Amino acid sequence: MTPVSGKLAHMKSSTILIATAAICLGAWLLGRSRTEDAAPAAPAAAPHGATLEQARWFSSVPAPSAGSWPDPRASAGGGAAVYGRNGRAINLGGLNVSQYIASRVGAARSGDVKAAYEVYQAESVCAANDDPVADYFDPAQKAEFLREREGLVKLCAGLSPAQVQERLGFLGTAARAGHVGAQIDYYMEGPYGRSIDLAENGADPIVVKWKEDALGYLKQAGAKCDHFALALLATVYDAGQLTGRDLRSSMAYSIAAAVPRKKPLTEAQLRERYGEEMSAADFDSARALGAQLAQQTCPP
Secondary structure, eight states, X not given: OOOOSSOOOOOSSSTTHHHHHHHHIIIXXXXXXXXXXXXXXXXXXXXXXXXXXXXXXXXXXXOOOTTSSOXXXXXXXXXXXXXXXXXXXXXXXXXXXXXXXXXXXXXHHTTOHHHHHHHHHHHHHTTTTTSOOOOOSOHHHHHHHHHHXXXXXXXXXXXXXXXXXXXXXXXXXXXXXXOHHHHHHHHHHOSSSSXXXXXXXXXXXXXXXXXXXXXXXXXXXXXXXXXXHHHHHHHHHHHTSSSOOOHHHHHHHXXXXXXXXXXXXOHHHHHHHHGGGSOHHHHHHHHHHHHHHHHHHSOO
């Protein structure tokens, strides 16, 4: 992927926050109809509606190679993989969602981290079935997506809205226990697991607590050298939604996020992205902080 010209705009509304996460995951984990060379996969939710181009610069998140994820065109049948709201694959082993959850929910309620995350994943399969259908350039691909969704609706038969919503509790259990995937998904889901305007709801105690926890979880995941968490931290500090806007930290996390991929960002790329908004001293300071973060999170 090539960097886009210009910069990721500092948006006054909350549209960039979870959308950026979903865009990153959707663009690089899922590959929609607009990405010609992406592996075939299910679409991701983007509850706050930013555009794909707004997140492309953070190409620290790798594109999956063809065949690296299960093909969801078989997802509605048998033991093939289906996709949760977060875009990650889950194999139900031939069960429907209710059956799969029933086999794990006891352990999940007892604090089993693996089971809690699996129940979250399964319940999240059913969380996007009522989401608006995205625009497709190819009508045939849209028709294919609608067929896949019909299969998922059948898989979710018997699951109540309350069960779908309780996924957030299981997700929180796994995130608090240090499960990296859950820590990223906690940010992806947002405070209520649905689209809300974070700016208009900034005083909501649930939103306030979620912001604090989401930032902390991303930092914990980034500290384990998870390149996706590090790239998301770069967007978080650029957008200024979980915390105040901080270009120095955004640039530093961008530098750190490139380390796991062994594709360091060049000075020219960094200057194109950040140089116009930062003084020379701040730019040098951000570069030094990035090197320090890279050493701390992904030591040689």
